[in-house]
Amino acid sequence: MNAVLALLLTASPELSVSHRRVDTPDHVALALYRYQRVGVTTDQPPVLLIPELGFSRAAYDFEGRGLARWLVARGLTVYVAELRGQGKAGPGVSLEALGGDLRVILDALKVKTIDLVVHGWAGSLVIASNATDPRIRRVIALNTPLLAEPPSVLAESFLEDGGRFSSLAGSPQGARTFDLLFSMWSKFPRGTDRGFLSTGTRDLSRPVAAQLLAWMRQGDLPLASGSVVSRMTNSTKPTLLLLGLADGFASPELCAVWRERSNGAVKLRSFSRLETKEDFSHLSMLLGTYAPEIVFPLVHDFLARATP
Amino acid sequence: MKRVLLLLLLGGCANLRVVPLPKEAERHRPKTADGWELSLVRYRAVGPATGRPVLLCHGISANERNMDLDDEHSMARWFASQGREAWTMSVRATGDSDRPDPSKGRTLPIRFDHYWQYDLPTAIEHVRKVSGADAIDYAGHSMGGMIAYAYLSQGGQGLHAVATMGSPTRLDWGTGLEQLIRTLGPAVVSDDIILPSQFGAQLSAPLQTLVDDGPFQRFFYNPESTKPETWQRLVVYGTADTAGGAAKQLLTLVETSRFTSADGKVDFRADMARIRTPVIVVAGKLDRVAPSSAVKDGYRALGGPKRWLLITRANGALGEYGHMDLVIGERAPDEVFRPVLDFFNQHEPPRTH
Numbered sequence: 001m002n003a004v005l006a007l008l009l010t011a012s013p014e015l016s017v018s019h020r021r022v023d024t025p026d027h028v029a030l031a032l033y034r035y036q037r038v039g040v041t042t043d044q045p046p047v048l049l050i051p052e053l054g055f056s057r058a059a060y061d062f063e064g065r066g067l068a069r070w071l072v073a074r075g076l077t078v079y080v081a082e083l084r085g086q087g088k089a090g091p092g093v094s095l096e097a098l099g100g101d102l103r104v105i106l107d108a109l110k111v112k113t114i115d116l117v118v119h120g121w122a123g124s125l126v127i128a129s130n131a132t133d134p135r136i137r138r139v140i141a142l143n144t145p146l147l148a149e150p151p152s153v154l155a156e157s158f159l160e161d162g163g164r165f166s167s168l169a170g171s172p173q174g175a176r177t178f179d180l181l182f183s184m185w186s187k188f189p190r191g192t193d194r195g196f197l198s199t200g201t202r203d204l205s206r207p208v209a210a211q212l213l214a215w216m217r218q219g220d221l222p223l224a225s226g227s228v229v230s231r232m233t234n235s236t237k238p239t240l241l242l243l244g245l246a247d248g249f250a251s252p253e254l255c256a257v258w259r260e261r262s263n264g265a266v267k268l269r270s271f272s273r274l275e276t277k278e279d280f281s282h283l284s285m286l287l288g289t290y291a292p293e294i295v296f297p298l299v300h301d302f303l304a305r306a307t308p
Numbered sequence: 309m310k311r312v313l314l315l316l317l318l319g320g321c322a323n324l325r326v327v328p329l330p331k332e333a334e335r336h337r338p339k340t341a342d343g344w345e346l347s348l349v350r351y352r353a354v355g356p357a358t359g360r361p362v363l364l365c366h367g368i369s370a371n372e373r374n375m376d377l378d379d380e381h382s383m384a385r386w387f388a389s390q391g392r393e394a395w396t397m398s399v400r401a402t403g404d405s406d407r408p409d410p411s412k413g414r415t416l417p418i419r420f421d422h423y424w425q426y427d428l429p430t431a432i433e434h435v436r437k438v439s440g441a442d443a444i445d446y447a448g449h450s451m452g453g454m455i456a457y458a459y460l461s462q463g464g465q466g467l468h469a470v471a472t473m474g475s476p477t478r479l480d481w482g483t484g485l486e487q488l489i490r491t492l493g494p495a496v497v498s499d500d501i502i503l504p505s506q507f508g509a510q511l512s513a514p515l516q517t518l519v520d521d522g523p524f525q526r527f528f529y530n531p532e533s534t535k536p537e538t539w540q541r542l543v544v545y546g547t548a549d550t551a552g553g554a555a556k557q558l559l560t561l562v563e564t565s566r567f568t569s570a571d572g573k574v575d576f577r578a579d580m581a582r583i584r585t586p587v588i589v590v591a592g593k594l595d596r597v598a599p600s601s602a603v604k605d606g607y608r609a610l611g612g613p614k615r616w617l618l619i620t621r622a623n624g625a626l627g628e629y630g631h632m633d634l635v636i637g638e639r640a641p642d643e644v645f646r647p648v649l650d651f652f653n654q655h656e657p658p659r660t661h
Contacts, residue, residue, distance in 0.1 A: 180620075248620070248622050268482035270599065270601070
């Protein structure tokens with residue numbers, strides 16, 4: 001069934017992907033992409049997908065595969081936003097400002113309600129900064145940490161070096177670092193993980209890498225109002241938190257604790273090869289061979305059901 | 309075809325012998341306050357003692373040989389080689405410890421509570437008495453660490469510093485397996501039985517090296533860190549039958565997410581905040597029995613001082629670790645035992661000469 005839908009989608013001239021630029025009040029250009037099948041209407045709110053820090057739209061749509069098109073094939077209208085520092089958006093030098101970009105995107109969309117899919121550390125920022133926005137109906141959080149903790153030796157080294165994905169692409173050592181942090185013990189369609197590293201990532205700016213490292217070392221990130229931990233904890237949005245055991249960049253032990261502190265708003269689903277075909281890493285949760293079979297249906301089901 | 313199968317089976321049987329303990333192993337049998345003799349094995353420190361004795365305790369469905377499998381895979385002998393007198397123990401009804409015998413007053417059920425209320429205090433007191441140490445260090449794998457959490461959380465004395473390895477304090481992590489456990493667990497497990505897990509494991513032993521990436525590998529160990537032959541030896545003589553009462557009590561970690569006494573009145577996790585004994589909490593990145601989230605939950609509950617150690621290639625290990633790799637892994641001496649010993653040493657007062 002999935003294969004048939006994918007074929008229809010690939011062959012369908014009705015899929016439209018449009019791009020627009022959205023400017024923030026401080027004059028940073030954000031990139032907003034809309035995926036829609038012409039002539040298809042749905043009662044469900046649109047879904048907005050936000051990539052991880054240093055990732056681009058390609059995390060959700062890489063060479064015609066990914067969650068964006070998968071959800072569109074099921075009748076949803078999908079947006080992917082690249083916030084400052086991501087993909088084709090303008091430069092980002094502040095993590096807190098990135099979290100605030102979501103508000104600008106929602107204003108530009110002019111929607112009453114929307115569902116959110118977020119990934120990793122960017123997800124934490126976006127949720128913390130917009131925890132009470134009434135336009136957000138439900139949240140899917142993919143390996144999204146509540147607590148920051150001192151990173152692994154390798155993650156620390158990567159961030160101390162400025163979070164330069166471009167430096168990883170050219171050497172076996174760099175490829176190993178990318179593998180251990182983002183894609184270990186994962187199966188990908190041929191060439192996807194390396195291809196994504198080359199074309200789907202963007203270097204963090206040095207200030208952002210330093211802020212992320214400080215956030216990890218200090219355990220929390222202060223915001224203008226509250227902090228990431230306090231604001232995520234207080235979020236009442238129905239949330240499905242999906243965790244991959246093999247995530248080396250946002251380890252599951254940083255994320256799972258959100259469920260306990262959420263007063264019931266956060267439901268948890270963890271993956272390991274004990275029961276599924278894959279442990280899932282940071283990247284394979286979105287672009288891995290088994291993501292469409294195991295992860296995506298859970299996303300769709302949570303967004304589609306009458307009550308979360 | 310039959311010949312091929314026979315050859316494969318014979319090949320699989322090559323490691324099926326029990327490697328006996330070396331001659332320097334001293335056997336001890338202290339008796340608990342409720343009448344069970346426990347099997348303890350002592351290794352004296354090689355050379356001058358460099359610190360206090362270390363007591364090592366296995367996990368569920370296991371015995372003392374988990375910590376002392378053979379010459380090359382022995383946390384006990386490694387600690388002894390580093391100048392630490394080392395002891396292994398088997399909790400009641402495992403290894404060479406007493407089995408249930410109603411005629412001698414040793415009755416079922418055996419619960420997790422018996423381990424921390426009777427077995428661990430007995431072992432600690434015996435090691436202190438024999439060695440003359442005022443307090444000892446302790447390393448527990450999986451349930452062995454949970455026993456220490458329960459014991460210390462209720463004011464248990466005599467432990468100077470502790471290491472827990474792959475020890476969860478909750479197991480409700482939203483996996484599909486949990487629903488199966490919730491459904492089947494109560495049907496399979498009850499207070500008045502001993503689950504024949506040792507027999508089952510031994511029955512599977514000849515096949516252990518023949519199946520690559522099978523359920524045992526996925527569940528228990530990572531061939532990146534433990535050779536299948538090593539795992540096979542553990543299956544042959546490192547496993548034990550499982551007390552239904554203990555299994556039932558630990559099922560609550562899945563069913564209710566609570567880590568409590570059998571009657572539910574004592575909340576170990578809440579009381580762990582009172583623990584002031586230094587604890588190093590070790591987790592394996594690819595531990596699918598006690599995932600890092602489940603182990604970290606215990607770390608967070610501890611009062612401190614405490615240290616978190618995640619064994620993963622991203623932290624310098626040469627391979628990822630599953631549940632059993634933490635104690636029988638080929639590189640465990642360097643990647644697990646060494647940091648544990650360093651932690652123990654850090655919490656030693658300076659030695660005066």
